[in-house]
Amino acid sequence: xxREGEPDKPSDFLTAVKEAAIAALVAFGLFVLLIGIRTDxxxxxxxxxxxxxxxxxxxxxxxxxxxxxxxxxxRRLTLSFGQIAPASVKNAVARLTNYAAAAFLVFALVVPIIxxxxxxxxxxxxxIVTYTMLGFGLxxxxxxxxxxxxxxVAFYAVGAYSYALIAQYFGLSFWICLPLAGIxxxxxxxxxxxxxxxLRGDYLAIVTLGFGEIIRLIxxxxxxxxxxxxxxxxxxxxxxxxxxxxxxxxGFAATFGLTYSPTHxxxxxxxxxxxxxxxxxxxxxRLRRLPIGRAWExxxxxxxxxxxxxxxxxxxxxxxxxxxxxxxxxxxxxxATRQGFISPESFTxxxxxxxxxxxxxxxxxxxLGVAVAATVMLGGFELFRxxxxxxxxxxxxxxxxxxxxxxxxxxxxxxxSVLLGKIKDIPAxxxxxxxxxxxx
Amino acid sequence: MTAHAEPxxxxxxxxxxxxxxxxxxxxxxxxxxxxxxxxxGANGAGKSTLMMTVFGxxxxxxxxxxxxxxxxxxxxxxxxxKLRIAQSPEGRRIFSRMTVMENLQIGATVTDAxxxxxxxERVFTLFPRLRDRRHQRGGTLSGxxxxxxxxxxxxxxxxxxxxxxxxxxxxxxxxxxxxxAAIRALNERDKLTVFLVEQNAYHALKLAHRGYVxxxxxIALQGSGSELLRRPEIRAAYLEGGxx
Numbered sequence: 001x002x003r004e005g006e007p008d009k010p011s012d013f014l015t016a017v018k019e020a021a022i023a024a025l026v027a028f029g030l031f032v033l034l035i036g037i038r039t040d041x042x043x044x045x046x047x048x049x050x051x052x053x054x055x056x057x058x059x060x061x062x063x064x065x066x067x068x069x070x071x072x073x074x075r076r077l078t079l080s081f082g083q084i085a086p087a088s089v090k091n092a093v094a095r096l097t098n099y100a101a102a103a104f105l106v107f108a109l110v111v112p113i114i115x116x117x118x119x120x121x122x123x124x125x126x127x128i129v130t131y132t133m134l135g136f137g138l139x140x141x142x143x144x145x146x147x148x149x150x151x152x153v154a155f156y157a158v159g160a161y162s163y164a165l166i167a168q169y170f171g172l173s174f175w176i177c178l179p180l181a182g183i184x185x186x187x188x189x190x191x192x193x194x195x196x197x198x199l200r201g202d203y204l205a206i207v208t209l210g211f212g213e214i215i216r217l218i219x220x221x222x223x224x225x226x227x228x229x230x231x232x233x234x235x236x237x238x239x240x241x242x243x244x245x246x247x248x249x250x251g252f253a254a255t256f257g258l259t260y261s262p263t264h265x266x267x268x269x270x271x272x273x274x275x276x277x278x279x280x281x282x283x284x285x286r287l288r289r290l291p292i293g294r295a296w297e298x299x300x301x302x303x304x305x306x307x308x309x310x311x312x313x314x315x316x317x318x319x320x321x322x323x324x325x326x327x328x329x330x331x332x333x334x335x336a337t338r339q340g341f342i343s344p345e346s347f348t349x350x351x352x353x354x355x356x357x358x359x360x361x362x363x364x365x366x367x368l369g370v371a372v373a374a375t376v377m378l379g380g381f382e383l384f385r386x387x388x389x390x391x392x393x394x395x396x397x398x399x400x401x402x403x404x405x406x407x408x409x410x411x412x413x414x415x416x417s418v419l420l421g422k423i424k425d426i427p428a429x430x431x432x433x434x435x436x437x438x439x440x
Numbered sequence: 441m442t443a444h445a446e447p448x449x450x451x452x453x454x455x456x457x458x459x460x461x462x463x464x465x466x467x468x469x470x471x472x473x474x475x476x477x478x479x480x481g482a483n484g485a486g487k488s489t490l491m492m493t494v495f496g497x498x499x500x501x502x503x504x505x506x507x508x509x510x511x512x513x514x515x516x517x518x519x520x521x522k523l524r525i526a527q528s529p530e531g532r533r534i535f536s537r538m539t540v541m542e543n544l545q546i547g548a549t550v551t552d553a554x555x556x557x558x559x560x561e562r563v564f565t566l567f568p569r570l571r572d573r574r575h576q577r578g579g580t581l582s583g584x585x586x587x588x589x590x591x592x593x594x595x596x597x598x599x600x601x602x603x604x605x606x607x608x609x610x611x612x613x614x615x616x617x618x619x620x621a622a623i624r625a626l627n628e629r630d631k632l633t634v635f636l637v638e639q640n641a642y643h644a645l646k647l648a649h650r651g652y653v654x655x656x657x658x659i660a661l662q663g664s665g666s667e668l669l670r671r672p673e674i675r676a677a678y679l680e681g682g683x684x
Contacts, residue, residue: 291549298535298546305533308495310521310550310597416539416575 016071024064031059101368108274112267122266126273126338128378130331133277135358135370137327140284142356143365144293145320146300148205151212152355154192155185155325157219157347159332164232164342165225174238178333185329186322188215193321197314200303212352219344231343235336240268273334280327281367287323288417296320297365297417361402363409372410446509448473448601448633449494449525454503456493463489465657466503471601476627476634478644478665480678481654487637488530490654491603495520495527508600522550526599528590530606530637536579540570543578543589547596556596563592566622584615591622601633602626608640616640620647641678645669653678 036056042048108129115121134156141149162181166172172180192211196204219226226232237245243252245265252268253260287293295316298306307313336342358377362369380398384391402410447470456464463486471477481487493500494507496517505513512520526547535543544563548556564571567588573581578589587607594602604623608616620643626632638644645651645665653661653674661668668674 291545294538294542294546295549297538297542301535301537302533304497305529305535306546307497307517308521308527308529308533309547309593310518311546312516312518414537417542 013072016068019071020064020068023067024060027063028056028060031056035059104368104371105278112270116263116267119263119266122263122270124378124382126266126270128374129270129273129277130335131355131358131378132371132374133273133280133331133334134328134355135362135374136277136280136284136367137324137331138355138359139324139362139365139367139370140287140296140327141320141324142359144284144288144300145296145317147317147320148201149208149321149324150205150349150352150356151192151208151210151215152324152328153347153349153351154212154215155188155328156332156335156351157215157344158185158188158325159329160336160342160347161219161226161232161332162329163333163336164235167236168232168234174236174333174337178330181333182326182329185332186326188329189321189323189325190318192325193318197317209349209352212347212349216344216347219347226344229343229345231341231345232336233341235340235342237265237340238268238272238337269334269338273331273338276330276334280330283323283327284367292316292319294417361410363406363411365414366409366411369409369411376410447471447506448508449635450504450506451490451494451500452504452506454490454493454500454505456489456498456500458489458498463498463657464493464500467654467657467659469652469659471633471635473600473633474627474631475650476623476636476648478636478638478648478651479654480638480641480644480651482677483639485654486657487654488605491527491530491605491635491637494525494603521597524550524597524600525603526594526597526601527603528587528594528605528607532586532590534578534581534586534589534593537577539577540574540581540589543593544570544574544596547593550597559596559598563595566595566625567592584611584618587611587615587619588622591619595626599632601635603635603637605637606639607636608638608643616643623647641674642669645674 036051036053038050038052039047040050111125112122115125134152137155138149138152141147141152159181162184163174163177166177166180167174192208196207199207220228222228239245240252243250243255245252245262245268247260248254251260252258252264258264284293288297295306295311296319298309298311299313299316299320303313306316335346339346354377358373359370361377362371362373380395381391384394449469449471451467451469454464454467455462467486467490469477469479469490479487479490489498492498494505494512496512496515500513503513504511507520507523507525510523512523515523535546538546544560545556548559551559564574569585570588570592573585578586581589591602591604591607594604607619607623611619623634623636624647627634636644636648645668648665651663651665651668652659653668661671661674663671669679
């Protein structure tokens, strides 16, 4: 191997030192007040001024060394991996990524078996899968159709309140309310879609942001229907084909001759949301291969060209909004039944931002990416729950790292929707000569 | 050249504006079935606007546009495309993150997807490069290949009329010849009617049966391709570096 990792010219070293010095200077400017100086409440109640120049010096020196090392070695290291890795290794890596989705799915399926005794992890699992599903739904709007939606939580809220209200006023069961909640959320999506048909990019983002807030404010102020800030308590739990998860004679446990355990319901909820998320994923993948899905993607790429090719951009946009909203509504209904209580507080802009972050971090348009990003983000949040002070710090650092090193998301590759041998409208000669190309 | 009584595409007294700025100031253009018609003119003369006005973006504020005997002046853009008018727009506008195959499939939006195979085969025969590149993303193609893709995508809708906006823009001379040869083949073999906007006046007029010269939002001259090529003012303005 050639000496890839070593600086060969002194000028390289000088540039690196200069870069590091500038970084250290910036760090000094940033931290001199944040870390170097500190005020504490003294014994008399007055503020006591202390300095921490040692800590400041350590941080500045750390930044200097880290930047120097990075400038000297990092670029070479990343570069040389691509050059030195033999083709077989690269193929193996590529094949591993192919299996990653399957492995991820199998893991998701066995989570309740592995962590059966751990209520905390099961709850976390449900949370992660819920956000994965929200991510899949938003991915249709943002990732596929390229419509930046900052108010996605509105549809989540519409779904949740639809379920809660229908269940409360009409006494319908979860399984009847679920599609209703989805349909109502889809209508909300179309309602949002109409006024924003002409908008794109930043302008669209602002209007959708406003839409999210409008829905929340309506929920907050329409006291007679939604209960306002008090929310809706006592939302019915889902039953297992009519068998409730309780300790009664006709409960799930008694019917199957099991000892009653509250975990049964948690596991059941986990599988419901997993099934819903997989359904969302499956529908998205199917739609991508249909004309409507292709039209969404083409719309993202170039709206004018789309129209000139005969794509009706109005219906294309509305279906994207409606489809994304519907899955948001499903997730919302699930959220309501899981919590048993909902209030407008659960549907703030932070939720929209979190879901959008999951989609963007996952690499827009990539389904596996969304699942990975949801796991990393929510898992990360939980991991740092004990170190509450450092949580946002680490979160921010992770964001910066991703922007620098994976600017197009964790899984940045877009899978073509047409692949050889998987679609029937390709003429036979093309398929044949392509088969010979694929490595055996 | 088959001359029909009724032209396939006709624009009469078409005026179009960007805001309050007039881009077309009353244009009359006819394209007959089976013809290649070239529209030449300087930058900013309104050539591309004319082409886009046929598609209703911008919409003609005055005048009428007829296609195959039907008034299309007020039709929505996608409805116009359904009448089998296709275009390869200015700047190609291919879907750069989608593969060549997907680009072509979108081109077939207005046809019945059942026999896409024959249409694909037609495009791949015309531009064999696209067959080799069919799983590559549009954005990774070279300029010439992107132009081929833009034309191929337009052909996927089995058009009766194809509008080509500057197909030679930014291409090497050899590629320009290839593209123009393809256009000629489409016209002669498939009897496709072509309306061509070009800055490359020499090539365009040599290829075209008839031509229009546009100056400042108006048609200044018209005539057969060879006739226009001989006109001294055309030679001076468009063929000899603008020296008068």
